[in-house]
């Protein structure tokens with residue numbers, strides 16, 4: 076049976092089409108939660124819509140990270156990718172792409188999730204925060220740095236390193252805003268494009284975002300972050316990753332050699348991490364593929380050996 080119709084409780088105020096497949100949606104709930112801040116940067120909301128063209132398909136709801144800052148009292152912002160090859164027969168992104176300012180939508184006016192600094196390492200933790208995003212995975216990180224600036228426009232953001240990967244330069248949403256933060260707030264931000272041949276004039280980094288953690292490139296990143304050689308370890312750094320499995324696995328696996336411990340109980344256990352060792356890499360996953368196939372000993376055993384070797388060195 077198709078999911079029953081949703082009662083709309085919010086209005087799309089504005090949409091900014093970054094490209095044909097990437098859009099910033101600004102949505103105003105009819106009733107804003109009365110107490111500000113009503114969420115913590117890194118949390119998500121559920122958006123939903125009814126399929127009016129095919130009512131037999133009913134409604135669909137999906138989680139979306141909040142890109143606006145909790146201190147904002149205007150519309151709530153979401154950065155969404157149109158999924159060209161959806162898994163469901165009633166994909167939300169296909170409905171979202173039809174809506175225009177003034178149209179109604181469903182937004183659960185409650186934030187959820189623990190992908191926040193507060194819920195992971197705590198706000199007082201002084202370590203460098205390396206934020207790794209592919210595509211729309213930058214949304215929670217945009218919320219984090221925006222929130223700092225809402226509280227203090229001159230905030231020093233040098234404790235944040237935002238690495239953002241996309242296919243083309245035009246897909247690096249929020250680049251102008253983030254560039255301003257580089258210039259004025261010492262944010263460390265590097266965009267990287269995976270299809271540079273099709274991006275004439277691009278002089279920035281190339282390759283997928285997880286490639287920053289490969290072999291020699293990690294030494295380069297370390298230097299850019301102002302760390303001493305070999306200093307990219309959980310002693311100085313905590314890593315947050317947001318997006319699809321490829322980005323998460325591609326970051327978590329090379330960082331095993333530096334002793335980074337993923338915040339995922341079954342992976343920790345499979346890699347033989349002692350129960351009292353603290354997590355140092357946290358992720359928000361937009362799909363459901365396993366990050367590490369812990370049932371496959373051919374995958375797990377070598378990773379376990381690498382983790383044990385790295386922990387012994389720390």
Ligand SMILES: Cc1cc2nc3c(=O)[nH]c(=O)nc-3n(C[C@H](O)[C@H](O)[C@H](O)COP(=O)(O)OP(=O)(O)OC[C@H]3O[C@@H](n4cnc5c(N)ncnc54)[C@H](O)[C@@H]3O)c2cc1C
Nearest residue numbers: 137138139140154155156161162163166167168211361362
């Ligand atoms: C906590 C959480 C927060 C999320 N926040 C965002 C967000 O801020 N922005 C956003 O665009 N999506 C986000 N997503 C993904 C979102 O919930 C949907 O899965 C996505 O929009 C596709 O939904 P759909 O109904 O259109 O397609 P479905 O029919 O549900 O298709 C799902 C397929 O889409 C793929 N997919 C999911 N997200 C993406 C993506 N961003 N790029 C490419 N492929 C994707 C999945 O691998 C899966 O194969 C989030 C997911 C979670 C769990």
